[in-house]
Amino acid sequence: MDKERFRQFGYRFIDWVVDYLSEVEKFPVRSPLKPNQVKELLPGAPPVKGENMEDIFDDFKKIILPGITHWQHPCWFAYFPANNSPPSVLAELLTAGIGAQCMIWQTSPSATELEEVVIEWLRQMIGLPEGMQGCIQDTASTATLCSIICARERATGFESNQKGLKVPLVVYASTETHSSIEKGVKIAGLGKESLRLIPTDDKYAMLSDELDRAIQEDKREGKIPACVIATIGTTSSTAVDPIKEIGEICSRHGIWLHVDAAYAGTALILPEMKHILDGAGYIDSFVFNPHKWMFTNFDCSAYFVKDPKTLTRTFEIHPEYLKTGVDAKVKNFRDWGIQLGRRFRALKLWFVIRTYGVEGLQNMIREHLGLAQIFKGYVEESPYFELMAPVNFSVVCFRLNNGSSDEYLNIINEKLLNEVNDTGEVFLTHTSLGGRYTIRMAIGQRTTQERHVRKAWDIIQNKARRYL
Numbered sequence: 001m002d003k004e005r006f007r008q009f010g011y012r013f014i015d016w017v018v019d020y021l022s023e024v025e026k027f028p029v030r031s032p033l034k035p036n037q038v039k040e041l042l043p044g045a046p047p048v049k050g051e052n053m054e055d056i057f058d059d060f061k062k063i064i065l066p067g068i069t070h071w072q073h074p075c076w077f078a079y080f081p082a083n084n085s086p087p088s089v090l091a092e093l094l095t096a097g098i099g100a101q102c103m104i105w106q107t108s109p110s111a112t113e114l115e116e117v118v119i120e121w122l123r124q125m126i127g128l129p130e131g132m133q134g135c136i137q138d139t140a141s142t143a144t145l146c147s148i149i150c151a152r153e154r155a156t157g158f159e160s161n162q163k164g165l166k167v168p169l170v171v172y173a174s175t176e177t178h179s180s181i182e183k184g185v186k187i188a189g190l191g192k193e194s195l196r197l198i199p200t201d202d203k204y205a206m207l208s209d210e211l212d213r214a215i216q217e218d219k220r221e222g223k224i225p226a227c228v229i230a231t232i233g234t235t236s237s238t239a240v241d242p243i244k245e246i247g248e249i250c251s252r253h254g255i256w257l258h259v260d261a262a263y264a265g266t267a268l269i270l271p272e273m274k275h276i277l278d279g280a281g282y283i284d285s286f287v288f289n290p291h292k293w294m295f296t297n298f299d300c301s302a303y304f305v306k307d308p309k310t311l312t313r314t315f316e317i318h319p320e321y322l323k324t325g326v327d328a329k330v331k332n333f334r335d336w337g338i339q340l341g342r343r344f345r346a347l348k349l350w351f352v353i354r355t356y357g358v359e360g361l362q363n364m365i366r367e368h369l370g371l372a373q374i375f376k377g378y379v380e381e382s383p384y385f386e387l388m389a390p391v392n393f394s395v396v397c398f399r400l401n402n403g404s405s406d407e408y409l410n411i412i413n414e415k416l417l418n419e420v421n422d423t424g425e426v427f428l429t430h431t432s433l434g435g436r437y438t439i440r441m442a443i444g445q446r447t448t449q450e451r452h453v454r455k456a457w458d459i460i461q462n463k464a465r466r467y468l
């Protein structure tokens with residue numbers, strides 16, 4: 001592709017993206033396609049001769065776009081948000097254009113140093129203790145895996161990296177923990193049976209005395225408690241585990257404390273939410289995802305550790321071909337995690353934080369928290385719906401309750417959710433809380449306004465009528 005065609009399509013594509021984001025509301029939120037419908041429209045073999053960009057762009061619009069579920073739609077209320085923003089998109093364009101691979105300082109000093117700076121900005125913004133350092137990981141799953149591996153190494157005096165795991169380590173998390181924890185425990189070679197799921201209270205937060213009891217029992221049996229994973233904002237109901245109580249237990253038993261705040265970490269930029277981090281001094285590692293709720297394109301997970309030496313000692317590797325004359329003076333982020341090659345992710349964070357400023361970001365998050373309270377009010381006022389969990393952030397867990405048995409309510413709530421989503425007007429997803437089918441209304445899209453939240457409620461009420 002010559003320079004002028006590149007420029008011409010570049011302008012057209014940015015126009016397309018601007019229009020897409022401003023008109024995304026006209027699409028069905030969830031793609032209505034059936035399995036294999038996209039593949040059926042695509043050739044099974046690659047083109048032998050190069051094709052023209054006009055045709056490729058046409059196919060993008062005709063074949064690909066209908067199979068897109070529109071995460072940036074203002075009526076996106078599913079899972080958690082993965083919101084983006086104009087400054088983030090623009091930065092991603094520059095990142096793609098530069099095409100730098102940022103594995104070590106030398107492969108782009110700006111990428112490494114900007115990453116150090118934005119990570120420090122984020123630390124200050126969310127109120128983690130001074131001195132915690134970090135880097136940007138692709139996902140919270142990867143960051144948590146890094147912590148489990150660090151905990152493994154610390155608990156075994158860095159022996160398992162040398163000889164393989166020879167002792168029975170144990171990892172603890174609540175019954176409400178994210179599935180990535182089980183995956184991490186398996187990948188780290190500890191085995192699924194070494195994950196203890198600690199019961200929760202009626203707000204779905206980990207019971208710290210149950211944690212202490214489980215740790216003592218494991219110790220009596222000769223096992224080695226290595227890591228506790230606490231969650232700020234569980235995936236099902238956004239419950240908050242008591243960090244201080246858990247931290248005291250970890251400190252008493254010499255256990256690594258990792259905090260998974262993948263979604264809710266962004267809310268900690270609000271002064272009124274800072275109390276959640278009471279006990280932050282106990283935290284060994286912490287992750288949250290600006291790619292969920294902080295207007296930064298996927299992927300971007302901010303990962304912090306108290307003791308970077310444990311992290312780098314766990315992951316560092318020094319092949320001859322990667323040695324440089326400045327290694328002693330700089331950070332080489334290849335030693336801060338699993339992957340060698342790294343994207344230049346700091347740029348989009350820098351653009352986002354500078355464009356909105358901390359106050360601007362706080363206002364946008366407060367807006368979402370306020371919308372969740374409005375939706376909570378709708379549920380509370382209705383005689384046919386009930387809240388299923390406290391609304392700690394911007395997710396409302398609720399269900400239709402017409403007085404039938406839990407078993408029947410599970411069936412009708414699932415049907416109700418499917419009917420609501422089949423309208424294409426909104427998209428919500430579900431979870432199970434205490435065995436009860438629960439609909440989740442997750443608010444966090446950059447452009448979501450009160451009218452969108454009201455629209456969701458109207459559709460839900462309308463579809464619920466036949467079950468009353």
Ligand SMILES: Cc1ncc(COP(=O)(O)O)c(C=O)c1O
Binds near residue numbers: 080139233260301
């Ligand atoms: C609490 C929690 N932890 C971890 C994850 C995994 O995040 P990622 O997709 O960045 O790995 C999620 C995803 O929603 C989550 O809710």
